[in-house]
Amino acid sequence: MRLTLHQLRLLLAVSREGSVTRAAQRLHLTQPTLSGQLRQLSEQVGLPLFERVGRRLHLTTAGDAVLGAAQRVEQELENLDETLAELRGDVVGRLRLAVVSTAETFIPRLLGDFRRERPAVEVSLVVLNRDAVVRRLADNLDDLYIMSRPPEVPVVVATPFLSNPLVVIAPTHHALAGHIDIAVRALEDEEFVLREQGSGTRQAAEHFFAAHDMALRPRLE
Template sequence: MHATFRQMQLMLALAETGSVTGAAHHCHVTQPTASMQLKELADAIGLPLYERVGKRLHLTQAGEAAAQTARAIAAEWETLEQRVAALKGVSQGRLRIALASTAKYFIPRMLGRFCAEHPAVDVSLQVLNRDGVVQRLLANEDDLYILSIPPRNVPHDRQVLLGNPLVVIAAHDHPLATRRRVRPEQLLKEPFILRETGSGTRLATDEHFKALGFAPRVRLELGSNEAIKQSVAARMGLGLVSRHALAADPASEGVAILRAEHMPVPSSWYVLWPQGKRLSPIAENFLRQLLEQARDWEVHS
């Protein structure tokens, strides 16, 4: 089997753009040239790489495999470019990070120092729900991934980054807000507003509540911390969110953290990368800085 670097670049562009025209534009070649190169790659592999259903282009299993290999080649080439740049005394390249939505409350601030020290590095942040981050991890689309509940069925390496306490919140003037201790039976009388099923916050919450034998009355399931905070402030029920998602003074957002028994829900943030992946020099540098900052990072309690 023989394939050229250009053909693999086109294969990756095809997977990312969803069209031969888009792949040609991305690789700065004409559409006929792109079609010919992709056909030659398919002939070398011995199987079709894509098929058309109506007006849409879909990769075949062979196409998906070829795209995955092309992505790995592109990552290795970028790593080589960064290592050569480092040998020349130049720090430039790209850093790709995918993070679960709640991590947006602290990762951008932790990025500040790195960006100041490496102005020539382009940074891409993908803020997604947990399933979206896991899918990108599976496809090896980024350098690093930030999750609170690492996937069990995806091989990966990881390090603990930060604590992620999940706290119960109520409207700032709720009767329970001033109590020195809130018992589980008191919480059972209140409706709860929780994150959507499948989110890292919800997975940790459900596991903790199950261990306690606590079955909350769920009024709403919402897809963002901001929506939960607004609903709680509007006295629609109690909420459960990461402490990172709240201001240093929660009252400024119209909510209060309840001093509930068996709370907060214990959880942590992790930084992950595909198992066995060789991180680029830029990713290694950022990971080192990230872990250094995490040691001194304050989680308001």
């Protein structure tokens, strides 16, 4: 049995993303293409690597074994890269980031500056909503996480580095448009266009309204 690095990386991507669809998007493949390559991998192994429970895919015992080997191979290749880079005098390694979608506005610029200063460091980036980033944090899948309202758990060290003000936006014909210093109670009967459940922006709005003993009323999610 001869497995390729490409096949092992496909399995790693599916494991990290939690679904074939998200892994395919991450790898810039179509879902049928990725599914077909995973079937070929299972055929080469001679055992099923996944089993479907409801709508979710779970690794079988054989899948866990192949995944463990893939992780060890990946780590050894990273170690080799670092060793060779040290011999060349480079600063190397891998930086894995998971960020919330609101960080899309500034992360590319920061990463561009970082890459210019550290070209030998491999950077990977996933952009998700807050709940998904928190799940990755719990599974220790990345090196750095950027979000608003980090979870309050002892193992997390949070360092604020950028303000992220949230404001209310209304059409020009709205009764409150153009007003300054609007009382919070003036928003009590308004309906809002909101992000999906699990979004940090959505949670911040919900906490703000709850703190003022008001219900947040979604019109569109």
